[in-house]
Amino acid sequence: MQPTDTDFFALLSESYARLLKAPLTPDSMTPAEAARWLYEDAPFGVLAHDTQPDPVFVYGNLRVQRLFGYTWNELTALPSRLSAEAPERSERQAFLEQVTREGYVTGYRGIRVKKTGERFWIERATVWQLFDRDGVYRGQAAMIPHVSDIAGA
Template identity: 70%
Template sequence: MDLRTDLNFFNLLAGSYARLLGTELVPKHERAEDAVAWLYHDAPFGLLAHNTAEDPVFVYGNRRAQTLFGYDWDEITALASRLSAEAPERSERQAFLDQVTRDGYVTGYRGVRIAKTGRRFWIERATVWQLIDEHGKLHGQAAMIPQTTALPE
């Protein structure tokens, strides 16, 4: 299944965000398909989502996230999410994700990430939330990245 244009997955992303944060992830569109396309192609923020596997793998990365991390769709959706951070940063990342699990979401997150090329950068003001459907089932976690800052080479 291709989650780039999947309406059910979009509803999980946007619906869980709205339920947990009390605000909309995506601006209103006349047609749901247009909202799905906007999030993938045109959103000014990076959006990543990973599954609930023991070693979670990204299942979604919009175009902005692909640009930030330097992976195409096929590469990013095969990447263990822990590999988006360098080894020394992984324990800090895991502690943060544990907080998201406990609280449902966290806003204002800042952490160092690594692109495919090895380029390091800060993600800033990120919001990470649990992907919980309307029946309470957990499907993973998602991150909205509105800002990044390059680190010196």
């Protein structure tokens, strides 16, 4: 998949709008423009993982790539659980199960880890279920509007 794939953008944006009753991108754009904007210019990070038993990231916009320190090819080969350190993984898994039950969760805060091992907070994140137009579950996505350093890290 290409980072600006309009079919995947439709999955992200339509799932978000259906669950949160708000647009993920500006309404005035064509799907191709919005897919490019989300990947290149969005003022927030967006990540998505698939439905494998050990889910792998299938999308991460440029903001996320800079934040986590991975290229597109590295990120889209990474099991999503590795975005959290081992002690944080059970908390992350419990949170993802809550998203599964409720469809989406807003206001999430959790510790994540960069490729370098540096830890940071993601804050006020929204995580939602990805369902295609036929109602088939395709994974989960996260919108990360704010991050902060961990004091003393």
